[in-house]
Amino acid sequence: MTILAPETLQWLADTGFAVEDDELWLEALTHGSTGAERDYQRLEFLGDRVLGLAISDHLFRKVGGSEGALAQRLNALVSKGACAKIGRRIGLSDHLVLGKQAREDGAAQSTNILGDVVEALLGANYLDAGFGPTCALVHLLWDEDLNGMAGRSKHPKSALQEWAAGNQRRPPQYELVDRSGPDHAAIFTVRVEVHKVGAAEATASSKQEAETEAAKKFMEQFG
Template sequence: MLTLQTRHFIERIAGHAVKDEALWRSALTHGSTGEKRTYERLEFLGDRVLGLVVAEWLFRTSDEAEGRLSQRLNALVSRATCAQIARGLSLSEHMLLGKQARDDGGLDSENILGDIMEALIGACFVENGFPEARAMVLRMWTPSLEGKAGKRKHPKSALQEWAAGNRRRTPEYALVDRSGPDHASRFTVEVSVHNVGSARATGNSKQEAETLAAEEFMRTYG
């Protein structure tokens, strides 16, 4: 069962008393322990609950276009953000890992921390339903939601995430013109997304032109 310290930890982040200790223990248990009940199924559920809660919050608090919302959503529910929040809660002190996983650095693994963070959300949903799980997510995610996560990205990364979030093909960049002498060349690049559109820009290097083209595309279609 749970230690008293872990029980208090769960009650603090979940906002209610623990009812099913076995459920919460499984949310903290990595497969390396050899135990039958691990976090994997709860992580699957918690991932979906987290996505819905964050998407609803963004929709309710922002009037940005779909592409921008998708960009922020992807950043806020990413494995990196989940792990960052887990570290802030000192989650690793309560995770159950086998010796080999611990020796391999599992207690600070971004993947494991992120997965177990989502599993805890899943456990809250199973035990108390969506309203309580939603409240749990908002308590833990508020600093990230109100911060800059996903607001500022390199234009090419932002376009890549926009395309993925809108279920579009990967953006394609093509050099359409190069002019001027070798020491002062000018490059024109076109970026296109299938069934959406394209944008062009010119820069002092191919990389600069791609970046400017991505910015122009997002201004036009994002």
């Protein structure tokens, strides 16, 4: 017996998903507010890794630049906001399985929920079809963003701010840890930290430049 609505099955097929196990896909679309025994969270965990590898694969093969530049683009393309953008583009909101109160509260338009469920769908596709087809689907769904400006030439401090938000971390904290030299040739050392992730330091001839360099070093190390 089909456990997904026929229109949802058709939508999944039209979008490019390979639906074999109906229960798996119902799980991917189900929010915890329903009280169901299984919701999308475990599949989201898997899909997040699949997405990261699929985007990394494209960037490595198709895009030049340093490791830091690739990491900056990757972080922009796999962020919660980027995933939610894909969810809205494919019409995901109409097919979410939500509890009555959650739907009334606007959960179907929530960036966090849409982003999470997109990752869960990729996790389900990986289990049903394998990595190759899922990687190709990611490249198709993300084509506009892969060929757009997402993550390109972004200021390091902005990139770090987005990375922290996309990974559900506290905003980065900047601290001036040292100032030396005469006023006309002062040297500033700044430390930037993201709670429970790590920290990086940089030195420059102005506080602003030191913050920028510290953010860049942080992204190269932890991004």
